[in-house]
Amino acid sequence: MVAKGFIQRISTDGLPGLRPRNQLATEILENLAKFPHCILLTRVGQFYESYFDQAAEVARLLNIKLTSRKWDNQTVLMCGFPLIHLQKHLNTLVQQSNRFVALSEEFARPGPPGTRPLFDRRVVRIVTPGTLIDEPFLNHYENNYLLAISSDASRLLEGHDDVGLAWIDVSTGEFFTKYTTMEYLHDDVTRIRPREVVLTKKMESVDSCPVRAIVQRECPVVSYSDTVTPTPPQPLVQSVLASDSVSEHAEPPTTSTLSSHETSAVNLLTSYLRLNLLEFMPDLSAPNKEVAEARMEIDAHTLKSLEIQEGIQEGGTSGTLLGCVKKTVTGGGTRLLTRWLCSPSASLSEINARQSLVAFFHARPHLRRDFHERLRGIDDVTRTVQKFLLGRGSTSDIAAISTAISIWSFIKGRILLERELQLREQNNHLDPEWASVDALTLRMEDLTELARKIQTALDSATIQGSSETFEEDAILAQEQWQQGHRWSINPEFSEELSALHTRFQGLLKQREDLESDLQRHYNAPSLTLRSSPLHGLHVHVAKSKRDAAKVKASPAFTLIAESNSTCCLFHQGWAQVGSELLETSQNIASVEKAAFEALRNEVKMHETQLRRNARVIDELDVTLGFASLASDMHFTRPNMIDDCTFHVVNGRHPTVEIGLLSSGRMFTPNTVSLSPDSQLHIITGPNMAGKSTLLRQTALIAILAQSGSFVPADYAQVGIVDRLFSRIGAKDDLFRDRSTFMVEMQEAADILKKATPRSLVIMDEVGRGTSVRDGLAIAFAVVRHLYFKNNCRALFATHFHELSDMLGCTSDHRGAGPFGRIGFFCTDVQETEDFSILTTPLSSLDSFAYSHRLRPGVNKESHGLKVAQLAGMPPSTVAVAREIMARLKSDDVWIPPLRQDALQALGKSQIPGAASFEL
Numbered sequence: 056m057v058a059k060g061f062i063q064r065i066s067t068d069g070l071p072g073l074r075p076r077n078q079l080a081t082e083i084l085e086n087l088a089k090f091p092h093c094i095l096l097t098r099v100g101q102f103y104e105s106y107f108d109q110a111a112e113v114a115r116l117l118n119i120k121l122t123s124r125k126w127d128n129q130t131v132l133m134c135g136f137p138l139i140h141l142q143k144h145l146n147t148l149v150q151q152s153n154r155f156v157a158l159s160e161e162f163a164r165p166g167p168p169g170t171r172p173l174f175d176r177r178v179v180r181i182v183t184p185g186t187l188i189d190e191p192f193l194n195h196y197e198n199n200y201l202l203a204i205s206s207d208a209s210r211l212l213e214g215h216d217d218v219g220l221a222w223i224d225v226s227t228g229e230f231f232t233k234y235t236t237m238e239y240l241h242d243d244v245t246r247i248r249p250r251e252v253v254l255t256k257k258m259e260s261v262d263s264c265p266v267r268a269i270v271q272r273e274c275p276v277v278s279y280s281d282t283v284t285p286t287p288p289q290p291l292v293q294s295v296l297a298s299d300s301v302s303e304h305a306e307p308p309t310t311s312t313l314s315s316h317e318t319s320a321v322n323l324l325t326s327y328l329r330l331n332l333l334e335f336m337p338d339l340s341a342p343n344k345e346v347a348e349a350r351m352e353i354d355a356h357t358l359k360s361l362e363i364q365e366g367i368q369e370g371g372t373s374g375t376l377l378g379c380v381k382k383t384v385t386g387g388g389t390r391l392l393t394r395w396l397c398s399p400s401a402s403l404s405e406i407n408a409r410q411s412l413v414a415f416f417h418a419r420p421h422l423r424r425d426f427h428e429r430l431r432g433i434d435d436v437t438r439t440v441q442k443f444l445l446g447r448g449s450t451s452d453i454a455a456i457s458t459a460i461s462i463w464s465f466i467k468g469r470i471l472l473e474r475e476l477q478l479r480e481q482n483n484h485l486d487p488e489w490a491s492v493d494a495l496t497l498r499m500e501d502l503t504e505l506a507r508k509i510q511t512a513l514d515s516a517t518i519q520g521s522s523e524t525f526e527e528d529a530i531l532a533q534e535q536w537q538q539g540h541r542w543s544i545n546p547e548f549s550e551e552l553s554a555l556h557t558r559f560q561g562l563l564k565q566r567e568d569l570e571s572d573l574q575r576h577y578n579a580p581s582l583t584l585r586s587s588p589l590h591g592l593h594v595h596v597a598k599s600k601r602d603a604a605k606v607k608a609s610p611a612f613t614l615i616a617e618s619n620s621t622c623c624l625f626h627q628g629w630a631q632v633g634s635e636l637l638e639t640s641q642n643i644a645s646v647e648k649a650a651f652e653a654l655r656n657e658v659k660m661h662e663t664q665l666r667r668n669a670r671v672i673d674e675l676d677v678t679l680g681f682a683s684l685a686s687d688m689h690f691t692r693p694n695m696i697d698d699c700t701f702h703v704v705n706g707r708h709p710t711v712e713i714g715l716l717s718s719g720r721m722f723t724p725n726t727v728s729l730s731p732d733s734q735l736h737i738i739t740g741p742n743m744a745g746k747s748t749l750l751r752q753t754a755l756i757a758i759l760a761q762s763g764s765f766v767p768a769d770y771a772q773v774g775i776v777d778r779l780f781s782r783i784g785a786k787d788d789l790f791r792d793r794s795t796f797m798v799e800m801q802e803a804a805d806i807l808k809k810a811t812p813r814s815l816v817i818m819d820e821v822g823r824g825t826s827v828r829d830g831l832a833i834a835f836a837v838v839r840h841l842y843f844k845n846n847c848r849a850l851f852a853t854h855f856h857e858l859s860d861m862l863g864c865t866s867d868h869r870g871a872g873p874f875g876r877i878g879f880f881c882t883d884v885q886e887t888e889d890f891s892i893l894t895t896p897l898s899s900l901d902s903f904a905y906s907h908r909l910r911p912g913v914n915k916e917s918h919g920l921k922v923a924q925l926a927g928m929p930p931s932t933v934a935v936a937r938e939i940m941a942r943l944k945s946d947d948v949w950i951p952p953l954r955q956d957a958l959q960a961l962g963k964s965q966i967p968g969a970a971s972f973e974l
């Protein structure tokens with residue numbers, strides 16, 4: 056396994072000569088040799104440290120001081136930072152710099168009697184970008200996927216293109232597989248957006264391996280690993296869901312339903328996880344198998360160009376579909392929303408079930424309010440359960456699970472109440488949406504018994520402010536009982552614990568009495584009874600108050616240590632009581648540990664039910680969000696059908712509309728009606744008049760509808776789309792030796808290869824990147840292919856109005872003869888003197904407005920000069936262009952472009968037709 060871009064930086068100079076006498080140096084050298092692809096951070100006391108040449112790199116990346124130490128008379132570079140900075144620095148090394156970090160922890164081992172404990176160090180985990188667990192710097196609103204890809208590397212070159220995918224978010228346990236082919240691999244990788252990809256070592260060794268080429272384009276961290284058969288084989292526990300569904304209740308897939316390539320990918324993934332998570336390897340749930348036919352496939356380019364999850368210009372979600380429709384309030388809900396938007400459903404029943412839920416909540420704003428408020432107080436249970444499976448989790452995590460269970464019960468109860476109310480009010484009649492609501496609540500498991508156990512076990516006063524893990528809490532409690540640190544488990548949890556607490560309280564009272572007796576007897580108010588690692592159980596007295604003199608003089612005390620201001624003394628009575636206190640506190644700690652372990656096991660035992668309920672809540676959060684969105688932005692429920700129509704009345708582009716509204720402008724809605732009788736629309740019209748916006752909004756409406764959302768339109772009837780394609784926007788890819796036109800042609804070719812009669816294609820200005828003649832020819836050929844071969848629904852926006860002649864546009868704006876199922880539509884510019892209607896006023900002499908209204912017909916005017924003027928092109932240049940336009944229109948004569956230097960050389964009067972130009 057090798058992290059791309061990471062070069063092993065330990066110089067061989069210093070190492071062979073070094074004969075480390077101390078154990079630390081030996082361990083570090085061994086670990087460096089064992090994990091050569093990693094930065095090694097070794098825990099030494101309260102610090103994590105890096106040594107040798109790596110230290111220079113670590114110091115540079117973390118911006119910390121580089122220093123050195125002597126080992127065996129050799130100077131060794133080193134740097135380090137305190138424990139509390141670990142997460143911050145892991146974020147820098149792993150998340151930002153894509154480095155792999157081997158974490159070596161230290162473990163105390165009792166030394167010979169009378170000596171300090173010894174420490175063993177071992178690497179407990181390798182932290183890589185794709186194997187992050189509960190790191191606080193993880194964004195809870197996004198998945199952090201590790202993707203394994205398996206295929207027969209050598210046969211790929213011979214044309215065998217089966218590929219198995221397995222991907223997991225280790226921090227949540229969400230685990231998926233998919234069988235795919237090389238043709239769709241790029242689309243799948245783009246959609247999954249893995250943080251790290253694992254390929255087989257074979258793929259690394261095969262020259263020009265196509266999988267490697269695709270993956271390296273999309274993911275900055277690529278690792279190579281072999282599948283290692285676990286001994287004994289690790290069972291996969293039951294899966295949470297068969298699909299990403301609210302309506303389908305099929306049994307979870309067994310590993311036998313996976314294709315051989317998926318199984319290999321799962322094995323590669325689990326082997327890689329085991330190699331890296333080491334002591335943190337959890338039991339994995341069986342993966343959810345994704346079936347291509349059940350989802351709307353969105354190709355890689357479309358996913359990016361439609362800005363569904365990430366903006367093209369600045370990254371992030373601002374201006375994206377996700378940013379616009381996100382009304383979820385939980386991390387799990389937001390992750391699910393992202394998945395639904397990037398991979399909408401193609402199952403009619405599933406989509407209808409989701410939309411029924413949205414309709415249900417849309418009609419009930421009071422429930423929306425109530426549930427949103429409750430959901431805000433719920434923890435990310437999927438993540439918390441995973442923490443426990445990873446052997447982590449604290450008392451506050453356990454408490455969060457109990458809170459979540461109470462909220463789930465509230466929600467279920469509230470829905471039942473609503474049901475009763477409706478039955479009463481509507482004479483035993485229920486709206487049809489109730490079927491989906493019932494199906495959802497039926498999936499919720501009753502976990503009140505688990506919540507009761509947790510509430511009985513936890514001491515509610517201690518839950519706040521506890522540490523990351525119970526073990527850290529326990530150490531604090533044991534060490535800090537003198538400062539009144541609280542225990543975690545309710546003393547009433549068991550008779551044994553209750554008896555221990557009674558004894559502990561009795562001993563505390565004895566200590567208090569002894570302390571005040573001694574203070575009184577020796578007239579020493581500063582005297583206190585203490586315990587410390589250095590002096591053990593001792594009596595502490597302040598010298599300055601002269602208390603010490605009397606105490607020191609008494610034979611009941613033996614001096615242990617003194618400073619200028621205090622002294623520490625041994626006292627038999629306190630040693631007796633104190634050691635009993637210590638022993639009792641240790642006993643409490645170990646009983647608490649057992650109790651917590653029992654709770655942890657309870658959570659693990661209920662893993663599947665907890666995850667199921669959490670998943671129901673995720674769906675609830677998304678559908679509640681869709682309902683709020685529909686209400687806020689006046690979306691309507693689309694009518695979903697299983698045919699090839701797409702009829703949207705007064706549709707709007709959700710993100711453009713928000714942008715316009717924020718600057719006080721209105722969006723002009725438009726109607727698009729594709730059907731088997733009118734399956735392809737050619738859209739012409741001026742620049743800036745809204746053609747691309749119309750195309751994009753059509754695609755976004757299809758995505759929203761099939762995600763389960765309502766849509767921005769007055770009415771919509773959407774026939775299920777199996778694949779969505781867009782050819783929009785031009786982008787160079789010079790790095791991969793592809794010009795703008797080449798990129799455009801490759802994307803168009805891909806669409807023509809893959810679109811089916813159930814697909815929806817939007818194409819914007821295909822052919823514009825070359826000569827007019829070539830472009831027009833290509834545009835015609837593409838339309839013809841889409842129409843006859845793909846036979847799909849398509850919107851084709853173009854400035855080549857000649858296409859309308861080539862396709863024989865009739866007076867009722869349809870294609871002629873065999874092209875009769877093509878419709879012609881256009882947008883316009885309104886010339887006007889009325890400034891009040893202007894969208895974009897230029898001047899009083901040359902004023903116009905974009906109507907943005909689609910109408911049947913062909914518009915042969917592009918009004919490109921108006922846009923040039925609007926864009927601030929020099930007036931003289933615009934004047935030249937206008938003159939040439941006029942001549943082109945009148946005599947159809949081509950005037951060659953005039954070059955400034957040529958004009959100067961010749962004198963402008965000598966250039967025919969140039970005299971009138973202001974140059």
Ligand SMILES: Nc1ncnc2c1ncn2[C@@H]1O[C@H](COP(=O)(O)OP(=O)(O)OP(=O)(O)O)[C@@H](O)[C@H]1O
Nearest residue numbers: 721722723724741742743744745746747748749907
């Ligand atoms: N229906 C609409 N209502 C209101 N404003 C709109 C509408 N459609 C587009 N616009 C505005 O017009 C701008 C330009 O739209 P768009 O890019 O879709 O035009 P276009 O016809 O594709 O232009 P070009 O041919 O130059 O690519 C958008 O950024 C938006 O602000």
